[in-house]
Amino acid sequence: MENGAPNIMKLMIVDDSNIIRRRIERSQQIARLQVVGAASNGREAVDLFRRTRPDVVTMDLTMPEMDGIECVGELVALNPNVLILVVSALADKATAVEAIEKGANGFLCKPFSDRQLNEALEELLSEA
């Protein structure tokens, strides 16, 4: 913090569903997060990540082209300090563990409420 103003952190949203991308953008209420872009698959996400250098990423797992688990690994290789919240319907524990082992920092299961999304993002940012 400088002069009481929050440090703005850049957020990238990755999901193959347009309505989920829009919902995350609309529902996240954290003042210091600024959405810098959205991608609909892992390959697009890697390209967008290189261009926009986000600090925080929400990441779907089941996507065409490149899935979310592989994408998490690519993004962490580009910036080991990036904070990644996986937002996925895949509710088994093994998948969450795999995502965390690849470098994700948190896991939010779909479906989610606005409150659950914001709590998960707050918890993620507390690691920054």
Added chain:
Amino acid sequence: MLRETELRTFVDGTINYFETSVQQAATVGSPYLVTDGKPGAYEYTGVICISGARRGIVYFTAPRGMLTVLLMRMQETDSSDANIKDLVGEVANTISGNARRDFGKNFLISIPTVIAHEPEQVPAAHVRAYVIPINWRSHSAKLVVCLE
């Protein structure tokens, strides 16, 4: 063949979807078995192919009116055909993905295929299909589960 406890996973997933996504409970009727391969479909259907430990399909099918109101409840102002198709696929994907909590990681789900305006194109079930009737507000929809 689907066991009763396995069917319960999909019933619970359906109830959870409505309660969490739009904070408005849906009523789920008694599941019933269809053996003629024609469980029926509404105007929009999101189909998930299942592979790995189990094989088959799961689909969520609903009329446009229901999907439009669901979008509105999510504060989504764009109820274009593209977004309606996106939603029906996302509901099918979410309920199927949640089922991995009970079925495990080897219950592999495809990305959704959406069939719109041509309900007769929804794939016929090759195995016995269980239909879970869903009532939400004044609307009716179905989740169809066909697993070997």
